[in-house]
Structure formats: structure tokens, C-alpha cells
Amino acid sequence: MITYDLPAPDYHAIDALSASGAKLLLKSPAHYLAAKEHQRDPTPAMAFGSLVHSLVLEPDTVDALYIAAPKFDKRTSAGKAAAEKFDATAGGRTVVDMDLFQKAQRVGDSVRSHHRYSELLKGAKFEASMFWDQHGVPCKARADALNGAAMEQSKAEREAYIQAAQN
Numbered sequence: 722m723i724t725y726d727l728p729a730p731d732y733h734a735i736d737a738l739s740a741s742g743a744k745l746l747l748k749s750p751a752h753y754l755a756a757k758e759h760q761r762d763p764t765p766a767m768a769f770g771s772l773v774h775s776l777v778l779e780p781d782t783v784d785a786l787y788i789a790a791p792k793f794d795k796r797t798s799a800g801k802a803a804a805e806k807f808d809a810t811a812g813g814r815t816v817v818d819m820d821l822f823q824k825a826q827r828v829g830d831s832v833r834s835h836h837r838y839s840e841l842l843k844g845a846k847f848e849a850s851m852f853w854d855q856h857g858v859p860c861k862a863r864a865d866a867l868n869g870a871a872m873e874q875s876k877a878e879r880e881a882y883i884q885a886a887q888n
Contacts, residue, residue, distance in 0.1 A: 722852045722853070723849055723850070725846050725847070725848060725849055727848075727850045735861055737852065737860055737861040738855075738858055739862065739863075742757075768815065768817070769821060769825060771815075772815075772817060772822070772825045773829055774865070775787070776825055776826060776829030777832045777833060778842075778847050778865055779847060780829075787814055787815050787817050787822070788811050788815070788816055788817070789817055789818075789819045789822035789823075790816050792819065793807070841866070843868075844868060845866040845867060845868035846867050847866050849863065849864040850862075
């Protein structure tokens with residue numbers, strides 16, 4: 722089954738074996754179980770990648786998911802209070818430092834302006850969640866884009882642009 726309208730948190734909440742889970746399982750069942758039992762918070766690099774992903778593939782969702790924070794001098798009581806107030810008004814959106822947000826925008830602009838972007842993604846459907854049963858094991862996968870029979874995972878391309886932006 723393939724669905725295109727499943728929010729990412731709902732997809733991640735479904736108990737099924739994913740590629741990430743399969744990689745952990747190949748290390749050892751203990752690694753797999755530990756990861757399932759102890760969900761880790763996203764690293765700054767993971768959060769940056771998610772923001773770039775949204776900017777590139779789902780730009781209409783960015784305002785609902787992220788908010789760029791101005792600089793606060795958190796060495797002062799006033800700065801700490803202002804930052805806390807800003808965070809409290811974020812409304813569930815991920816708060817991103819303004820400089821990092823602008824850097825992600827530059828990466829997104831770079832990816833979207835690349836000639837292969839429009840070639841690969843013209844007519845594509847984004848965020849395709851796929852579910853199936855493999856030898857009695859429920860499995861899942863999430864493709865960045867499906868374009869006919871072709872599946873596009875832009876992570877490698879995104880990482881290349883991120884490295885280029887950092888240099």
C-alpha cells in the first residue's frame with residue numbers, strides 16, 4: 722500500500738520494520754531493541770537536514786513546522802527571558818537559529834536551482850509512505866518522491882549540497 726497524505730510523525734509511530742531498523746537489526750537484535758525503547762532527540766545535523774528537506778520538497782509546510790529565532794544574548798537575564806518567551810510562542814514549531822535557517826534556505830535554493838531537480842521531480846508525488854508484509858514481518862518505507870516507477874531519495878544529493886554550503 723502507498724499513501725501520500727500521512728504526516729511524518731504518524732508514519733514514524735507505526736510499528737513496522739524500516740530500513741533504519743533493519744540496519745540496526747543487522748548489527749544485533751540488542752541494537753534494534755535499544756533504539757526502539759530509547760528514542761533519541763534529533764542531533765543539530767538531523768534537524769538541519771529535516772529543515773532542508775522541507776525547504777526543498779515541501780516548501781509550503783515550512784512556516785507551519787519551523788520558526789526562525791532572532792539572536793538573544795542568553796548571557797543576560799533579559800536575553801534568557803526573551804528567548805524563553807519566543808520559544809513559548811513558537812506554537813509547537815521547531816525553533817531554528819536565524820543564521821542556521823538562512824543557511825538552510827541557501828542550500829534549498831541551491832538544490833531547487835540545480836537542473837536535475839526539475840528533471841527528477843517534475844510530476845512527482847512527495848512523501849510516499851509504503852507499507853507491506855515481508856514473510857510475516859510488517860515493513861515500511863518512506864520515499865521523498867515517487868515519479869511513475871522511479872523512486873527518488875534526495876538525501877545523498879541533499880548531503881552533497883550541505884557539504885558544499887559548509888565549505
